[in-house]
Amino acid sequence: MEKVMQPNVLCGTSHNYFVRLAPGESRTFRVRMRVQRPGYKWRIGYSNTVDTTWDNGLVSYANMPGSLFEIVSAAFANEDGFSPVAFNGEKSRSVASREIILSDTCDANVVDGYIEFRWCLRAGAQGAIIPATPDSQALCYYADGEHTMDSAYFFTDALTLEPQNLCVLPDLFEAEGTPLPRMVFIGDSITQGCGTRVDMYESWAARIAKALADRYASLNIGLGYAQIKDAASDGAWLARTKNADVVNVCLGVNDILHGEGDADICIERLRSIIAAIKAAPKAPRVVIFTVPPFDYEGDYITNWRMINAAIKAPGHLGADAMFDMASVLSIGGEREYMSKYGPHPDGVGGAAVAHEYVENFIDTLR
Numbered sequence: 001m002e003k004v005m006q007p008n009v010l011c012g013t014s015h016n017y018f019v020r021l022a023p024g025e026s027r028t029f030r031v032r033m034r035v036q037r038p039g040y041k042w043r044i045g046y047s048n049t050v051d052t053t054w055d056n057g058l059v060s061y062a063n064m065p066g067s068l069f070e071i072v073s074a075a076f077a078n079e080d081g082f083s084p085v086a087f088n089g090e091k092s093r094s095v096a097s098r099e100i101i102l103s104d105t106c107d108a109n110v111v112d113g114y115i116e117f118r119w120c121l122r123a124g125a126q127g128a129i130i131p132a133t134p135d136s137q138a139l140c141y142y143a144d145g146e147h148t149m150d151s152a153y154f155f156t157d158a159l160t161l162e163p164q165n166l167c168v169l170p171d172l173f174e175a176e177g178t179p180l181p182r183m184v185f186i187g188d189s190i191t192q193g194c195g196t197r198v199d200m201y202e203s204w205a206a207r208i209a210k211a212l213a214d215r216y217a218s219l220n221i222g223l224g225y226a227q228i229k230d231a232a233s234d235g236a237w238l239a240r241t242k243n244a245d246v247v248n249v250c251l252g253v254n255d256i257l258h259g260e261g262d263a264d265i266c267i268e269r270l271r272s273i274i275a276a277i278k279a280a281p282k283a284p285r286v287v288i289f290t291v292p293p294f295d296y297e298g299d300y301i302t303n304w305r306m307i308n309a310a311i312k313a314p315g316h317l318g319a320d321a322m323f324d325m326a327s328v329l330s331i332g333g334e335r336e337y338m339s340k341y342g343p344h345p346d347g348v349g350g351a352a353v354a355h356e357y358v359e360n361f362i363d364t365l366r
């Protein structure tokens with residue numbers, strides 16, 4: 001069977017914030033990420049747009065354009081050192097505001113289940129804002145200047161950057177392999193994996209991707225603070241769902257807590273998200289998740305219950321199926337709005353959700 005390029009890492013890759021570089025400044029970012037399957041030919045993709053709202057949206061927001069910047073060099077690690085990544089045969093490439101790029105393929109080694117990637121980015125004369133996100137799972141590092149091919153150079157743990165662990169990373173890490181259906185997870189920090197330990201891949205999305213690695217090529221585009229309204233804008237973020245075969249939608253917590261949390265608004269926006277995904281040429285199947293418990297209070301509880309009632313109702317707002325995440329993560333009873341594993345589920349909560357999805361749900365999706 002002919003091989004194809006498809007997503008092949010376990011952690012989330014999208015943007016809700018940015019790194020600011022001074023005029024002419026260059027910085028090298030390094031990341032080590034666990035993979036879903038072995039792979040020997042790799043490529044990366046990047047979208048120069050902020051995907052979703054950060055916090056209250058005053059600093060960064062959905063569809064905010066990034067600045068013009070230059071990829072000075074990029075490389076994947078291999079057994080002999082590093083394999084340079086090219087762009088249409090060229091070592092370097094300028095990236096325009098809102099541009100979406102895809103690299104050429106190159107050889108790279110998966111070592112002990114990890115792939116390592118580095119790239120050096122440089123701002124122009126006006127400086128640059130480059131979309132990025134604090135990552136909750138991958139091992140991220142940075143160094144001033146260009147060090148993509150220097151294995152001995154000392155990198156600083158990106159945990160020292162604010163927001164915590166902030167690195168500019170590609171949106172897409174693809175490897176060549178036997179064709180598999182594509183599965184996308186779109187959601188907020190609970191989907192991204194916040195609340196789980198760095199480099200342990202304990203989140204529910206990572207666990208599902210790993211468990212189904214022989215059945216689906218998975219892509220996690222969950223982002224902290226993300227809202228239903230970000231996806232409903234039908235911009236750069238939602239675009240990544242439209243070439244999938246299955247899209248899991250888990251949104252609502254931040255709309256209730258920080259945004260326009262009115263249940264009717266949230267319900268109609270969820271309906272529009274599902275319609276937009278299904279209107280894509282590939283017509284992905286959509287799984288709508290109930291909104292997880294988050295230790296809500298007062299009116300938040302009412303809105304949470306109303307949104308989940310609409311999701312559970314026949315038709316599931318136009319989705320093909322409904323996965324009741326709330327029931328897995330809730331303490332149950334009259335205080336079902338309280339979280340059993342913490343508002344941001346820990347690794348035990350991630351395991352509980354993944355078990356229910358893999359063992360009792362996925363085979364019902366037709």
